[in-house]
Amino acid sequence: MNLKNYLWYFKKAIPERICDDIVKYGHQLQDKAATTGFDSDKKRQIKDVRKKRKSDIVWMSSRWIYREIQPYIRLANINAGWNFQWDYSEACQFTKYKKGQYYDWHRDSFDRPYQRESNDPTHGKIRKLSVTVTLSDPKNYKGGELEFDLRDRDPNKKSTHIKCTEILSKGSLVVFPSFVWHRVRPVKSGERNSLVIWNLGYPFQ
DSSP, rough: OOOSSSSSEETTTTTTHHHHHHHHHHHSSSOEEEEEEEEETEEEEEEEEHHHHEHHHHHEEEEEHHHHHHHHHHHHHHTTTTTOOOEOOOOOOEEEEEOOOOOEEOOOOSSSOOOOTHHHHHHHHEEEEEEEESSGGGGGGEEEOEEOOOOOTTSSOOOOOOEEGGGGTOOOOEETTTTTTTEOEEEEEEEEEEEEEEEEESSOO
């Protein structure tokens, strides 16, 4: 899919007090080691998750979080010219990246729509838009850079990696199509907290 814009940023969009509330809430919940789904290119499940991803996560579904972030997803969808049809947001993933933790190259979308009970709001839908919110002050950690690989923009280029420096500030966020490749570099010191939400709709026609 050829796009004019692969990413859309909002700098310092979420108030710091809201970021602090999310972090406080996230640290109160029981976390667990993050896992990953299927390697869609090789059609097999990742056996050694630690080679792909190392971080701790908790799941959140509080409406006040969605109310803060969903308007920016809708605005990015319009401003970037995507105009993707979506109508459901999955649970928010609060992630803690500590020293040595990371998430290697991946896409958020899968090859097939969710196959669940017919009354499940996710049944038959795919991830269309992803959002990552920066919750930490960049002074409190080093490393942990969010990077994108726009490998389908110009296949003749050897490297299409870009660092998402626009969202380093606390409360900043980036919205992007869920099929775009991205990664989080290893954290060198401190702790990087972020919030991710995947937004679903029926498959592209």
